[in-house]
Amino acid sequence: MTDLPTAVLCTPIDLERRAVLDLLAGHEYTDHELDGTQYRETEYEGPKGVWKLVLAMTGRGNERAAASVEHALATWRPQILILCGIAGGRRDARVGDIVVATKVYGYESGQDTDTGLLQRPESLPASYPLLQRAQLVSENQDWAAKLDGPLPRIFQRPIASGAKVITGNHSATAELLEQSSGDAQAVDTESFGFLAAANRRTAVEATVVRGISDLMGDKTKEADKLRQPLAARNAAAFALALIGRSKPKQAEIRRLAGGTSNTYIGAIGEGATANIGAMGDHARVRMVFPGNRKDLR
Numbered sequence: 419m420t421d422l423p424t425a426v427l428c429t430p431i432d433l434e435r436r437a438v439l440d441l442l443a444g445h446e447y448t449d450h451e452l453d454g455t456q457y458r459e460t461e462y463e464g465p466k467g468v469w470k471l472v473l474a475m476t477g478r479g480n481e482r483a484a485a486s487v488e489h490a491l492a493t494w495r496p497q498i499l500i501l502c503g504i505a506g507g508r509r510d511a512r513v514g515d516i517v518v519a520t521k522v523y524g525y526e527s528g529q530d531t532d533t534g535l536l537q538r539p540e541s542l543p544a545s546y547p548l549l550q551r552a553q554l555v556s557e558n559q560d561w562a563a564k565l566d567g568p569l570p571r572i573f574q575r576p577i578a579s580g581a582k583v584i585t586g587n588h589s590a591t592a593e594l595l596e597q598s599s600g601d602a603q604a605v606d607t608e609s610f611g612f613l614a615a616a617n618r619r620t621a622v623e624a625t626v627v628r629g630i631s632d633l634m635g636d637k638t639k640e641a642d643k644l645r646q647p648l649a650a651r652n653a654a655a656f657a658l659a660l661i662g663r664s665k666p667k668q669a670e671i672r673r674l675a676g677g678t679s680n681t682y683i684g685a686i687g688e689g690a691t692a693n694i695g696a697m698g699d700h701a702r703v704r705m706v707f708p709g710n711r712k713d714l715r
Contacts (some may be wrong), residue, residue, distance in 0.1 A: 423467075428475075429498050434502060466664060466666065472490070474490045496556075506633065507632065509632060514652055542613040555663050562655060576686035578595050
């Protein structure tokens with residue numbers, strides 16, 4: 419039996435998760451606890467088809483994000499994987515903007531010497547097909563129907579990711595960003611670990627969608643109370659629209675334990691009929707009856 423194709427939507431913190439759940443109000447969920455990790459599963463229908471949508475919590479930081487993504491990939495084998503949430507803005511960013519990552523810099527890599535830091539930033543690409551679809555989503559305003567306020571601006575630009583929360587435009591880390599990844603439109607603490615894990619699987623399309631909640635130098639607790647929910651909802655709405663704009667592929671048929679073939683078909687019950695066929699060199703249909711086995715060649 420085949421299952422719906424899967425899209426996994428990851429959120430690092432609870433505020434970002436609540437933004438997704440609010441936009442999916444009315445959906446029914448199945449909760450799963452797998453190896454101690456909690457997932458919520460629902461169906462999500464977009465213009466291109468129906469998805470099994472799985473919501474995953476990564477926690478804060480690149481290390482936690484990488485570990486969570488590894489578990490989600492092994493558990494769900496998704497076709498699409500998106501990290502969604504808030505970020506600090508750089509360059510000409512404004513609060514409420516949406517940044518879809520073209521790539522993510524790991525800006526803290528380098529060699530610390532007696533004469534100073536030799537920067538060696540790493541970068542990881544986002545999925546090209548998802549970037550193409552993100553462009554199509556941004557050209558149509560339907561995705562923003564559930565948002566309050568003006569239509570957010572959408573950027574496809576790099577994101578810089580490290581371990582620090584930056585709260586000053588002239589801090590040492592802000593200066594480091596300017597030197598090592600000056601074209602980054604946003605900065606966060608999870609995207610590099612997320613893509614580091616995702617890029618190890620060639621079968622999954624992965625990207626990062628962030629809403630700008632502050633401009634680093636103007637970050638305060640009071641401002642966060644207003645700006646973070648706005649930014650999280652903007653990012654969640656765009657991420658869901660991006661999943662909906664993607665065409666589900668038929669899910670992989672998994673081999674059953676102890677089996678020797680890739681497809682199992684059967685019918686159970688009085689009067690049940692199973693139509694079975696096999697094509698190709700050395701193809702064979704095996705029909706099993708209680709107490710009897712017949713191979714039809």
